[in-house]
Amino acid sequence: MKGEAQKPTGLVVSTTELIRSFLSTASEDPHLSPELQQIASDLLCQHNVPYKSLRALWFASQPTTRPTLIQLFSGSDFVFTTPKPRHKSEELKARLKKLEELAEKKAYAELVKDITPKEDDSEPFSSYKDQLGFGLHVVVTMFTGYLVGYAAFRALFNHSPVMNVAGGILGLVGAMLVETLLFIIRTSNQDSRSSSSASELKKNQ
Numbered sequence: 001m002k003g004e005a006q007k008p009t010g011l012v013v014s015t016t017e018l019i020r021s022f023l024s025t026a027s028e029d030p031h032l033s034p035e036l037q038q039i040a041s042d043l044l045c046q047h048n049v050p051y052k053s054l055r056a057l058w059f060a061s062q063p064t065t066r067p068t069l070i071q072l073f074s075g076s077d078f079v080f081t082t083p084k085p086r087h088k089s090e091e092l093k094a095r096l097k098k099l100e101e102l103a104e105k106k107a108y109a110e111l112v113k114d115i116t117p118k119e120d121d122s123e124p125f126s127s128y129k130d131q132l133g134f135g136l137h138v139v140v141t142m143f144t145g146y147l148v149g150y151a152a153f154r155a156l157f158n159h160s161p162v163m164n165v166a167g168g169i170l171g172l173v174g175a176m177l178v179e180t181l182l183f184i185i186r187t188s189n190q191d192s193r194s195s196s197s198a199s200e201l202k203k204n205q
Helices: 002-006 017-025 034-043 051-061 092-110 127-156 161-204
Strands: 012-014 048-050
Touching: 017 051, 017 127, 034 051, 048 051, 092 161, 127 161
Parallel strands: none
Antiparallel strands: 012 048
């Protein structure tokens, strides 16, 4: 209890002359227990006293020897202590630093989104689905070219089996050449669009 008097905790009030007089009387009051007398003696030299201890002494004292509760606290003020600053742990500091870096990156990306060229997702064969689709397209084109060549040579060479097969092969090769040419044209267009985007970005910078 002595430690409590030296370092008040909870609700604390400032000491007045009336409070000191009451504590002095309580420290020698034979009606109080030795423990309460010791508390009163310890609080007597304090500038601020705990409200809880002071109230306990007041209730334990004789009504004839104590002032009223309003008189006891008249002129006294509440004392508010500043709490100790909380120290951040190393883990919390690391998390805050990481969040700050993510926020900076997000803000930078938002700032340059209008001048940074978007990634070209139309690259040939960029996914398994694109590869499968292109393969089926080539097979259908080759089969169509074979049928066209086969039918054309059949009409020209009076149903000769050898010439019909040769016409089908010729049509197949022609279809492959056409498909290759179209693929080259599409790739060239994509490259030219990428180059123009890079040029625009350099001009803006």
